Amino acid sequence: MWPLVRDHPTGLFWLGVLERRAGWNGGIQAAEERERAYRGRMIEIEGLTKRYGEKLAVDGLSFTVRPGIITGFLGPNGAGKSTTMRMMLDLDNPTAGTVRIDGRHYRQLRDPLTYIGALLDAKAMHGGRSAYHHLLCLAQSNGIPRARVHQALDTVGLTAVAKKRAKGFSLGMGQRLGIAAALLGDPRILMFDEPVNGLDPEGIHWIRNLMKSLAAQGRTVFVSSHLMSEMALTADHLVVIGQGRLLADTSMAEFIRRNSRSYVRMRSPEHERLRDVLAAAGHTAVPVADGALEIDGVSAGDLGELAAGHGLVLHELSPQQASLEEAFMQLTAESVEYHAHSDTAGPAVPAGPAPGPDASPPPPPTPPPPPQPAGDWGADWRRKKGR
């Protein structure tokens, strides 16, 4: 019964009328559930699916965006992030599944800007209209007072160019205007689709802090990105998708704890002997492309002593920690949509390693390692069909 009332466009209205007539006040059976539905202030996605012809863009996605924290929505390009966000805003009709915002469908929101502010892309505006008029027409459509337009422009720092046409805005200014539009209704839920794309460091910094302060005020912040490093700095919770499927739905701390693999890199002129020694000691050494060995689960100190005990010359002995970028790549490796061709697609090399203090006893200057073409995770993309 309750879902019927909740989902019907006028259901809540009639429930209100009934309540007033009968003098009910919270005494009805569904009150508790209603309370939960409206106090949740969350976005619930259930079995969301979108099919474009043959291609399944989003495949049975289910997750919840919780209030008061920043939820990062992560996935490689073409994973279905934007499609999912468009379906959340009822711009695209899902093939199956539902999206509920505070328990309701987006189309049922009467004044959506005061519920959800969304930045889909920086250029979703008419270039011939001034920033002020762009915000004004949005404010008017939701009955938001005109004074709010000035406040929003002030918040994003565009007051000086309020009367300028959006056509002449740089990407960063367009992004700021889009964020002003999202903040216009002072909503409790904010959605940003790749907000840092194409921004300069100052702009990235600004958006990062803006999102943090928004979440600190108790708002729900949902932000998509294809950059793990960006998410690691901002998000509290992670939802990772690849090819439209949910790959992970976990807190950031948990993701870091699980995915940051630490290992030790060793390099020696007596390569084979080192391997034999390591094997004899029961350590598994994985040779990597540049002639070094990677050993998991042993401290650098133990390995150094082991080498010294056998009189081995070491050119390198360094503790390493796999970056989150690498963890993300491993997670989504199966589902990356587009790859670039690369001849030397060796094992992924940590892009941002944390080289510990060089603990190797014989420290002759090691020649700089050869350039590693697979350093950036975007570098070895290859069109999947081409494989």
Place this chain on the structure above:
Amino acid sequence: MTTPDQPQQPQPPRQDEGTMMLNAIGPRAGGPQPGAQPQPQAQPQPGTQPQPAAQQPQQAPAVPPQQQAQPQQQPAYAAAHPQAQFSGGGYVSPIPVRPTHLGHALASEWTKIKSVRSTVWTLSVMIVLVLGVGTLTGFGISASGTDLRGASPLGFGMFGMLLGLMCVITLGVLCVSSEYGTGMIRTTLTACPSRARVLAAKAIVFFLLSFVVTAVTTTLVALIETGLLSGQGGATPSGSEWFKATVGVSLYVAMLGLLALSVGALLRHSAGAITIMIGLVLLPLVLALFMMAESLQDLREFLFEYSIPSQLGVMYSNAVASSGPSGWDPLWIVTGLTAVVLGGAFVALHQRDV
């Protein structure tokens, strides 16, 4: 408008309007007392907050910049929303919640249509064309001293109007398709998820604007023509003729513009929709000109009579033809056509992905 201090009030005024909203957003309406109600779920569950210690090296740089930038960011927010505490109940906005209706959408569309240059351009070109061509025609005829032989001087406004029609069509198409071209439509529909309301507001605002502008222009032209051509043997137009040549013609032109708007909403492509509309206006006449064959005589007649320039001529004259549309028929024809296409646009907009 509202003063900047208004949001400072701790409790925004909430009228007892809209039972739905008051009921629907119970916690929000009663929210701003921090701590008044225990709100367990706004606290992020333990473990979701990244612990600053024992973290990845990437986490480390985040801390100092945050401390630098927070002082810049926070005051603006603190000033704007003093009650935006870290209260357990999540964020509560100081902006009063008002259920929106078509009036809001109309205000929004009016702001939109008047704040882009294409509106100013198309409408001013239309005014120049209609007034200019109308005045020149009047001058030419009065200078040559031709005897009008009882024809109404109002009818000479038609040539300018035929050109001006193109401008109205262009504006009608751009009204919707420019939103698709620029991506604005996504913002628009996010702000107002009721697509029928958006299209209705666009249609009403565009129709009224083009009607008013056309009516003023046609009236001016009619006054100029009758003033210039008095005493050249023309008929003195009656009140109903005046009405039809000004209000009637304006309704006809605005309705054609609305048809263009509907086509624009269906096609979502400016150039395509404008081309189709211009084809609709010109093609029947052009086709009819080249239909020489005897067997096609009936079709040729039909195309001539029902082509839009001929129909516009009917709106300007009072002549009763033996066949084809006469009187106010052209307006009813174009209204019917527009109703069908606009209905299709409503259905398409409702079902399609943006």
